[in-house]
Amino acid sequence: MILVSLNVNGIHNDEKWSNILNTVLAVNPQIVALQETHLMVDQQYLFSRALPGYSVFYENGTSNSAGVLTAIKRNCGIEVLKTYKHSGCFVSLTCLWNLEEYQVINVYAPNDLMGRKDFLANLYSDLSDENIILCSDFNSVLNANDRISQKEDETTHDLNMLIRTANLVKLEGHKQFTYHHSTLSKRKSRIDLFLLSRSIASNWVCGYRFCIFSNHQVIQLFPV
Numbered sequence: 001m002i003l004v005s006l007n008v009n010g011i012h013n014d015e016k017w018s019n020i021l022n023t024v025l026a027v028n029p030q031i032v033a034l035q036e037t038h039l040m041v042d043q044q045y046l047f048s049r050a051l052p053g054y055s056v057f058y059e060n061g062t063s064n065s066a067g068v069l070t071a072i073k074r075n076c077g078i079e080v081l082k083t084y085k086h087s088g089c090f091v092s093l094t095c096l097w098n099l100e101e102y103q104v105i106n107v108y109a110p111n112d113l114m115g116r117k118d119f120l121a122n123l124y125s126d127l128s129d130e131n132i133i134l135c136s137d138f139n140s141v142l143n144a145n146d147r148i149s150q151k152e153d154e155t156t157h158d159l160n161m162l163i164r165t166a167n168l169v170k171l172e173g174h175k176q177f178t179y180h181h182s183t184l185s186k187r188k189s190r191i192d193l194f195l196l197s198r199s200i201a202s203n204w205v206c207g208y209r210f211c212i213f214s215n216h217q218v219i220q221l222f223p224v
Contacts, residue, residue: 001078001097001223004029005135007108007192007216010038019213021051027220030073033135035108037067057093059085070106070135084126089119092126103128107136113154116140120158127166134168134195137216142170146190148177168195171206171221194221 004024011017024032032054039060054071057080066088072078072095081101082094089108094101107123110116116139140155141147142163163170170193177188194206202224209218 001031001076002027002029003031003033003104003133003135003194003221004218005033005035005106005192005194005221006211006218007035007137007214009036009214009216016213023209023211023213023218029220030076030078031104032069032071033104033106034069035067035106035137036065037069038065039067039069055080057083057085057091059088059091065111066108068106068108070104087119090123090126094128100131101128102131102133105132105134105136107134107138109136109138109140111139116155117158120155120162124162124165130197130199132166132168132195132197133200133221134193135219135221136193136195137191138193139191141189141191142193146177148188163195167198169198169201170195171201171204176208176217192216192219194219 058069079096084092091106
């Protein structure tokens with residue numbers, strides 16, 4: 001099972017949507033998680049038209065914020081048992097794969113400080129007990145070394161508390177930044193993460209790919 005996650009920084013036109021698909025489908029993933037789609041209800045046709053062969057689950061955003069999409073490849077051995085979504089920033093799928101249940105969660109945490117603090121405080125209650133795979137742009141870093149030329153992140157403590165309480169592990173790929181500001185070249189951070197239950201983390205590896213149409217990198221999850 002291969003997972004690909006990307007903050008697309010808005011799907012504004014068919015050309016960008018085509019570039020997104022070519023990029024995320026290049027490794028033939030079974031699961032695709034997109035954040036910050038900016039798509040609204042009347043644009044949902046884009047999903048079903050452009051992702052043949054995938055079952056698509058999405059939570060709408062607005063024309064300039066939020067929105068998440070998770071796509072599961074059909075006939076690949078993954079059965080979706082349960083779905084849960086809310087707030088334009090969260091889609092959770094309980095999936096059966098290789099006779100085990102996994103909770104695959106796609107998260108785009110709110111940009112504003114108070115919204116993000118509330119979101120992180122409430123997220124724990126939505127998590128299962130084990131086999132969690134969290135694909136995320138938390139808009140928050142885990143420590144001061146994960147950012148350059150940015151003000152202090154007041155939700156770092158909240159994110160680390162969630163990780164400890166839920167017994168999650170950040171998968172370490174290359175020590176590179178996953179986000180760069182579009183105009184301020186020195187502003188960089190590691191806010192795009194795969195967080196996994198500690199019990200399954202050793203079964204997976206994480207990698208990154210540069211993306212020319214978004215200010216985030218593609219992050220990929222592969223079984224060992």
